[in-house]
Amino acid sequence: MVEKVITLENVSLVEFLGPDNQNIRQLAAAFPGSKVVSRGNEIKIQGQPAVISRINDILSALIEHYHEYGTITDKTVSQYLSSANEEVEEARMAAAPDVILFGAKGGVIKARTANQQRLVDAVMKNDLVFALGPAGTGKTYISVALAVRALKNKEVKKIIISRPVVEAGESLGFLPGDMKEKVDPYLRPIYDALEDMLPPEKFKFYMENKTIEIAPLAYMRGRTLNHAFVLLDEAQNTTPSQLKMFLTRMGPHAKVMVNGDRSQIDLPTKQKSGLNQALDILRDVPGIGFVEMTADDVVRHRLVKEIVLAYDQFDTEQEQERADQANRPVRPAQRRGE
Known part of the structure; x- marks a missing residue:
């Protein structure tokens, strides 16, 4: 010493x-x-x-x-x-170019799979990126880390993170508290990621002066998002009009990420997902990046990967069964007395 x-x-x-x-x-x-x-x-x-x-x-x-x-x-x-x-x-x-960020407690945050690295590279090359894949593949966590890095490097002036608020059997109007208290549970994963990456005092300062905004998707209407890193999470639960509204908020010097899991759509049965429609419409537009994650990218408990694979197999079998039924010839109805 x-x-x-x-x-x-x-x-x-x-x-x-x-x-x-x-x-x-x-x-x-x-x-x-x-x-x-x-x-x-x-x-x-x-x-x-x-x-x-x-x-x-x-x-x-x-x-x-x-x-x-x-x-x-x-x-x-x-x-x-x-x-x-x-x-x-x-x-x-x-000294460590593969590291996205050092966390609030000194932990290293970096891509842990090939597709996560493709996501990092896509964000570096494109101003709009769609990240698709099942739960547990690190879409949200990597996206938030990239946003924090951009802010620290002064590439953007603010971070804006949003999710659609889709009710799951319980109406927001009947939940206790003001609007912030009603919607914060939907945004909790975002808060958790940011708390991993920023010291408490810094996080509080950024939230108080609106350097970091976390808000429901409906709050984006009418805004132009300039000099910002903008993340829309859980985009599979947007309607077509909502996602179009969000994408057209993109202003000069903005980075936009859209994350979604097409296997977990919580919209009403007859409502089309805005994410699925956007992928059909925008797939060939130059300057937009698309990264598809798979069960191999799951970085949660090892069982999560097995659960994702089991559900994928079940969905495939169900689709095959429906296809077989659609192609099966219809038996003519028998007449009475025959």
Whole structure:
């Protein structure tokens, strides 16, 4: 363990260190494997050389901030800590180009199957991408990771994520709470993914200033989505008019992803899926990417893959049985007395 001492000069210790040294304690808490202690006008740092270098850089930036603005608050410390963490992540990303993102707890988020990598590549090449496939193939998770990466890299100014709210036997009007409380359960998988990828304070900040918007599909009507990464999840449950409305919201410098599982359509029986119609209409339009996931891309519990395959086999057998019945000759009705 190495030690470094920084001497504060021409600085009001009360203003710089904060009440009860809260600014320095906040800095120390961000580096639990090291020790940061203030004694008079000296700050002593103990830790590994690389960590000491990062803490020294942050303290130098805070000292410059103090000389320019005359004060340091806990929010100031948080901003410089966040900026330092983003610089470290950029360096880590450069060293590991196959990584999409480093999660909030340091975990690596990257494509785990060939089709997931095709999805990543398709988003890099196209402004509109359809990701299709069964549950558990990582469509939503990879898409959210790509959106967060685009935001961190300043390729977009905001993230907009939407899902159609399709009721499953229980009317929204009879559920308790306001509209947000009614629809949040439908959007919970999106929140879960974002919480994996962003520190709690950052996620809260992005939500409060609308840098990240999570909303039902109906809220997209009438908007033009510029400089944004826009994701429509569960698109198999859109109607044709809803999906057309969503696709025509696409503004300049936007990335749009449409995810769906054609085997899990929850629309009323006679209602056509907007996703199926869009695939028929747009399949040959240049500049649109299509990636088809399969049971081999399932990254949940091993049984999920077997469940998907079993249902696929059942659906195939049912289709074959219906086809056989349609081709079977109709027996003429017998007359009475014959």
